[in-house]
Amino acid sequence: MAVNEIDVKYVAYLARIALTPAEEEKLGAQLGQVLGYIEKLKELDVTGIEPTAHAVPLVNVSRPDVIRPSLSHSEAMRNAPAQANGLFMVPKIVE
């Protein structure tokens, strides 16, 4: 597979996004183009460079392990697309 061609079906499955065949074709071509552009990072020598995850260096931010007020049960359920008995309804998981 060429560097700027991606297996759109496989990546879409990893991302849990259903695509139509037309979308697969269009997005695949556009992503290939963007990836081709991104390849330019390979021009740089990054040996010995530390990666930056955050622009502000922070180490182990913690807080006391105490209970704080949070959303009530009904507030947390308020936007549920399907609920019953105060629980989120989901499709059957276990046979």
Add this chain to the structure above:
Amino acid sequence: MLNRLTLTEVSAQLAQRKVSAREVMQACLDQIHRVDPKIHAFLSVNPEDALAQAEAADKARQPDATATHRPLLGVPIAIKDVLAVKNQPLSCGSKILGRYVSPYDATVIEKLKAAGAVVFGRLNMDEFAMGSSTENSAFIATRNPWDASRIPGGSSGGSAAAVVADECIASLGSDTGGSVRQPAALCGCVGLKPTYGRVSRYGLVAFASSLDQIGPLGKTVKDAALVLEAISGYDVRDATSIQQDVPAYAQTLNGDIKGLKLGLPKEYFVGGIDPEVNQAVRVAIQQLEKLGAELVEISLPHTDYAIATYYIIATAEASANLARFDGIRYGQRVAGADPIALYCQTRGAGFGPEVKRRILLGTYVLSSGYHDAYYLRAQKVRTLIRQDFLKAFEQVDLMVTPTMPTPAFKIGEKVDDPLQMYLSDIFTISCNLAGICGLSLPCGFSQNPKLPIGLQLLGKPLGEGILLNAAQAYEQSTAWHREKPVLG
């Protein structure tokens, strides 16, 4: 015409009781009624709630209070649809959130309310803040108040258009790669991206967590300073917020920039800039020099790699952050035989094309076998980009650049060419990668058609005070900020 006033002016008139907060709010609502069917800055407005807040602000005003006591008391501030406001809808410009209603206030909203502001409206945006034109909204394309056939910039296009069209006094946006500064430049107002960590992100729907910051948009530099002051500060609910006192930004503005060292990054003044933008920025730089600033040519050698770095890091973080929109706990759900099918169908139907593109790209660069080649490499290049800025800031106090390479383009012009759209972010994204602060303010107009041009100033980490002061010095020595579009 109270809606046409600046925040500073409204605040003073409210303090002197020349006007009531209710009258100011009503003036904004009238303007929305008049012009928003054409501009489409707002996705929704709740007039009853806004007027009730304004009346409460009028009652809360103490007889002896001055504008400096509570500068935001009774001031209508409109909110980008990416920030949680309790009991108001939140859609992030997307269909996937369905009829979601926020159960809590974002920290910035709590702070604005505590400062007395009337927090109202849901401002249009590119879906999940992904875009540079606000055309990626799942609902409608916001129009540029200067020319309704053109984009307002993005992703906070609604936030900028509403300020410029005088539909609110100031607004909040969010900036991940330029999404506050860019629409501010293209619509002609002031937009500020604070230093990463200056403002709490709690209650901001996450796009790319290591880059996102909430920022104010206003009619003047002082207005932006007043809003920034209100929303800044450490927050225990955002572990990345910085524990550092908030200076009185607005009060310390004195317009004196004598001896200020102003860096011109040579990599930002190369080809590809529209001649009128180039000319306006050059003249603005001369003006800053006249005001006493000392110009220094500097170099940011890794500039050419910033867009590639950004589109790896931002999409990787987005692919993880947007995994939560799965149709289980909130938002729209499309049925599926099993949970995986439900996720796939829900996300396939709920996300628009740009969000899909970015999630797919982010998933790809993080996937097994590609992580080191793309994501880890981009994080290392991010280090180089950040070092460029920190090194340059040893020589200068601020940097000055164009905000955008061109004035606002036509609606539809770049919508099917994502790479071209990404390249328009060239001058704004490094600021987010480096975590520094930046601001855009008006510095002129193109001639035919007349469209705003933005000047970008970039400051050191937590250097908002110097940034605002230089911006104020420039603004007050020119008349650009007083220009208003003719709104049919």
